[in-house]
Amino acid sequence: MDLDAFVMAHHHEWERLRVLSERRRLSGDEVDELLDLYQRTATHLSIVRSGAPDPSVVQYLSTLLARTRQRTSGVRTVGWADLGRFFTESFPAALYRARRWWLSVAALNVLVALVIGVWVVRNPGVQTGFIPPEQVDQLVNHEFEGYYSEYAAHDFAARVWTNNAWVTAQCIVLGVLGVPVIYVLWQNVLNLGVMGGLLAAHDKTSLFFGLILPHGLLELTAVFVAGGVGLRIFWSWVDPGPRTRMAALAAEARAGVGIALGLVVVLFVTGVIEGFVTPSGLPTWVRVGIGVIAEIAFFAYVFTLGRWAAQRGETGDLGERDLGDSLPVAV
Structure with a gap:
């Protein structure tokens, strides 16, 4: 030619x-x-x-x-309407659908943290097994409280936000393997239980809860949500039900990514609280009250908007336009 x-x-x-x-x-x-x-x-x-x-x-x-x-x-663009739909339907519905997983993870982790804390309090030898004796006094009387005011509030809030976002992302991304999620959760609950036990053993229980609860209620809930969603992703290919393993894994993983993105905003709130409220001079009851209000608001968000969206058939997965066609399955 x-x-x-x-x-x-x-x-x-x-x-x-x-x-x-x-x-x-x-x-x-x-x-x-x-x-x-x-x-x-x-x-x-x-x-x-x-x-x-x-x-x-x-x-x-x-x-x-x-x-x-x-x-x-045509070109698919993301507008304010899509963002609003994500936070009023997709994200809360995905949280609501996975509620049994992350509520179970939360209950188990809190129980384990309490057991570890009591164990540390009742066994002085265990305390020195985690931290050298010469550092315990410094930690209990200075470092624990000073940690929250060591940096400028906005810098500290940014550090906490990025660190917690990374932890939750790990739980969800590694969910397909299962075991890494359990390891991340174990490290988190072990640190919490040991620190609480050390302060309780030195009559600093009120200080511990006064500094942990303002931001920790919502922060730990976000971590437990990520852990529960990660384990749900793992279980989706272990027991896929009527779907193929790949289809089940893909659906739960897509919903999991949406939850991870939504948790970034939740953790931004906890970062602000930890950076500006926890180390502030406000009375302890006010600081804890702010944390309780944030936690209640999250649960209200999940069990109202999330439940309503789930009842309308929202799953947190991609919409039909983006998802494409799929083969029917027997139910």
């Missing part, structure tokens, strides 16, 4: 397609012309590839067709 002659014969069609694809408004006749030129140009590209695969011509036609296809099919 004479490529130069072919290009000269059809270049005017390609140029016309380019002009039409760049126009913001098209008449009905121009739309028909654009679609006809698109089909012909696609045929031309096929001929060039098979007869004279010149890289520059192939690249030009491929780019032209891609731009035209984008114009004819």
